[in-house]
Amino acid sequence: MSTGAGGQDLGTVLVTGAARGIGAACVAAFAEAGANVICADIRPPDAIAATLSDSAGSIRTLACDVADEASVLALFSSIDRLDCLVHCAGIIQEMPLLETSADDFDRVIAVNLRGTFLVGREAIRKMAGQGGRVILIASDLAYSGRETFSAYVASKHGVLGLARSWARECAPEILVNALCPGPIDTAMLAAESMSPEWRARELDIPLGRFGQPNEIAQMALFLAGPGARYITGQGIGVNGGSVMP
Numbered sequence: 090m091s092t093g094a095g096g097q098d099l100g101t102v103l104v105t106g107a108a109r110g111i112g113a114a115c116v117a118a119f120a121e122a123g124a125n126v127i128c129a130d131i132r133p134p135d136a137i138a139a140t141l142s143d144s145a146g147s148i149r150t151l152a153c154d155v156a157d158e159a160s161v162l163a164l165f166s167s168i169d170r171l172d173c174l175v176h177c178a179g180i181i182q183e184m185p186l187l188e189t190s191a192d193d194f195d196r197v198i199a200v201n202l203r204g205t206f207l208v209g210r211e212a213i214r215k216m217a218g219q220g221g222r223v224i225l226i227a228s229d230l231a232y233s234g235r236e237t238f239s240a241y242v243a244s245k246h247g248v249l250g251l252a253r254s255w256a257r258e259c260a261p262e263i264l265v266n267a268l269c270p271g272p273i274d275t276a277m278l279a280a281e282s283m284s285p286e287w288r289a290r291e292l293d294i295p296l297g298r299f300g301q302p303n304e305i306a307q308m309a310l311f312l313a314g315p316g317a318r319y320i321t322g323q324g325i326g327v328n329g330g331s332v333m334p
């Protein structure tokens with residue numbers, strides 16, 4: 090295992106959704122802390138390795154569609170040891186219920202929920218017998234619900250269910266938690282072409298601003314480290330107070 094500047098033994102960390110947003114911030118934070126980071130994304134994440142070449146840890150990039158079982162199995166066949174998973178790959182969908190087709194629903198569930206199942210299952214298979222940390226990404230909307238986002242919200246409820254069930258099934262060897270971010274300033278929200286009303290509503294939270302991707306990455310780093318050894322099965326809000334479950 091490699092020891093980071095903070096004295097953490099982070100070992101090898103797989104970050105999915107690594108090409109941008111929260112995943113890219115996690116790659117930067119873990120590499121900075123000395124981890125050996127494996128970056129996976131459906132987009133070529135090669136640019137990440139170039140921008141982080143001076144960081145303390147090592148970085149390897151691999152292509153993977155997390156919704157596709159063969160692609161996930163191919164990814165894991167090229168990984169020898171894994172100490173931590175940070176599973177950030179995901180998509181969002183804003184769509185009124187009565188306009189949502191079964192295919193629309195299935196697409197979100199395939200990436201966000203089936204993808205979490207596939208990647209999480211294979212990560213836990215690697216960690217069995219040695220221990221490790223699994224960090225999933227749900228959402229504050231998993232607690233609050235949100236009109237016109239029901240497929241997305243359902244997928245994130247499902248992610249919480251996986252985290253809680255795996256935490257019980259894999260204890261005490263492997264710790265499993267889900268981060269529940271509030272609105273974070275990434276392309277995912279920009280791609281929503283948010284109306285001023287939608288944006289104003291998102292900002293109507295106690296801290297009155299969007300979070301930054303690194304603010305999620307810092308919590309992931311904490312969950313991967315020694316300070317989190319008594320935390321498992323939790324949905325952890327990093328949300329500016331948007332929900333208080």
Ligand SMILES: NC(=O)c1ccc[n+]([C@@H]2O[C@H](COP(=O)([O-])OP(=O)(O)OC[C@H]3O[C@@H](n4cnc5c(N)ncnc54)[C@H](O)[C@@H]3O)[C@@H](O)[C@H]2O)c1
Pocket residue numbers: 105106107108109110111112129130131132153154155156177178179180181200204226227228229269270271272273274275276277278
């Ligand atoms: N941004 C927010 O406000 C927010 C809030 C709560 C939860 N989240 C969750 O955090 C995670 C990261 O979100 P983000 O804001 O960084 O989004 P983003 O769109 O900026 O990044 C998502 C990444 O996932 C990758 N990806 C998408 N489908 C994939 C697939 N099938 N296989 C592999 N990679 C795939 C994309 O290529 C992209 O690089 C998501 O799960 C999202 O639901 C985000």
